[in-house]
Amino acid sequence: DIQMTQSPASLSASLGETVSIECLASEGISNSLAWYQQKPGKSPQLLIYGASSLQDGVPSRFSGSGSGTQYSLKISGMQPEDEGVYYCQQGYKYPFTFGSGTKLEIK
């Protein structure tokens, strides 16, 4: 199975701060990488697919980048509604696997 290692496990950011979350795949996944945001008691919401494509309706402060085994999600200007847990997911090979999550809080 492809292991998805996310870092950091948690972080706190001030309003307006730029935040980055990293996802490292145990083997190359050819940009088959998605990012999700999950708020408490809610289902995950797709933010980014194909490593860098923004899902419709997602604010442009969210962006994704990377290639090969290393990918990142950037939030340019933290907002209160961005608090939650963020997961990466690879769609390159079965079984599809998720990272363990990054909990993002307001400082």
Next chain:
Amino acid sequence: QVQLEESGPGLMQPSETLSLTCTVSGFSLTSNGVGWVRQPLGKGLVWMGTIWAGGSTNYNSAVQSRLSISRDTSKSQVFLKMNSLQPEDTGTYYCARQRYTGYYFDYWGQGVMVTVSS
């Protein structure tokens, strides 16, 4: 608009068989895949399996021997059946539309909490 809604029992006994239904609207099951993702309480997301537009299925080997996913396209419903339940199967079960390019999940149901306990 695209919607998915899970339904099923909230409390199960060990060794029983879990049956969940995902009712979809706003898209066709014959053009899209639907996957099931489990989330143990307070933990991360685990893909369990997917039924694709043509009716074929793929399962996570971790649960493959106990899991079956099927559908009724006339009712726009996808079904999950998992036997030999254990307490570690406790968690929230989500169904989600799964896209063919990149195999990501673009729409999710609200989830159904399943507790396995005697």
